[in-house]
Amino acid sequence: MLIDASLHVNAGLVIRSGKNPSYYSLSGLEFVLPEEEKQSKKGYRDVTGDIITDESINDIEVLVQSTDNYGPENDMISRCLKLFPQNTDPDIVAMKIGLIDITNSTHLSQYKNKISMVELSNIIAAIPNIDARIQMGDPEVVNEIARSNGKINLFSFASKYCCYHNRNLYGKDDYSILDTVLKKYLPRYFDDITKSQIQKWQDRYQYKEYNDYITRKLDELGIHTENRKRKFDHFVWYKNR
DSSP states (O other), rough: OOOOOOOOOOOTTTTOOOTTEEEETTTEEEEEOOOOOBBBBOOOOOOOOOOOOHHHHHHHHHHHTTTTTTHHHHHHHHHHHHHSSSOOOOHHHHHHHHHHHHHTOOOOOGTTTOOOOOOOHHHHHSTTTTHHHHHOOHEEEHHHHHHHSSSSOHHHHHHHHHHHHHIIIHHHHHHOOOHHHHHHHHHHTTTTTHHHHHHHHTTTTTTHHHHHHHHHHHHHHHHOSSSHHHHHHHHHHHHHH
16 A cells, blocks of 8 residues: 555555655655765766875775685786796797786687787797896887787787786886776766877877876876876776776
């Protein structure tokens, strides 16, 4: 039986109505169902409540490292890179490509008609002074890997390949990763960048411009915690995955 905007239990049925249909009352006790996280237009998550500080990105980093998959996988990547640090042997490079591809879902196998594992590993191994340059944080290495054989743009994978070696092997923080989550959400956090601008950097192999932009925004935000680029990447990914 339904009367006005109230709710009644009758023969095992719960009836809801009124101006607040998410409000239920059972035996005189009212509770509210939790609201779904707000979604803005085009399916974007509402990021207005995200506060980016040293403290907040460090808090998220703890959560990321404690996940069942990311934390153990990151440790495994570190162990493997330390066992096989150099990038001059195509066979060793091939194993590291596979490891980083699988753990980061870059889906290189979808592009086998454009570039093979053999070809990509040979391209990376042939880059002059690649190990010393990655250790120094040379942004041009990302572009050289990304250009690959000229048939496909591997910008995202290249940024991750360099970042993992620079961070997990050498303990540095020179590279910023670019992936679909960052490309989608950086313009939601910052009003001076657009998705089309990020795409232009990617299409034109201008990794330095992208990396410098991330550095500048972290400076503006006053983010000075250790490994700030990697932690910022994790913050954006964790919040919007």
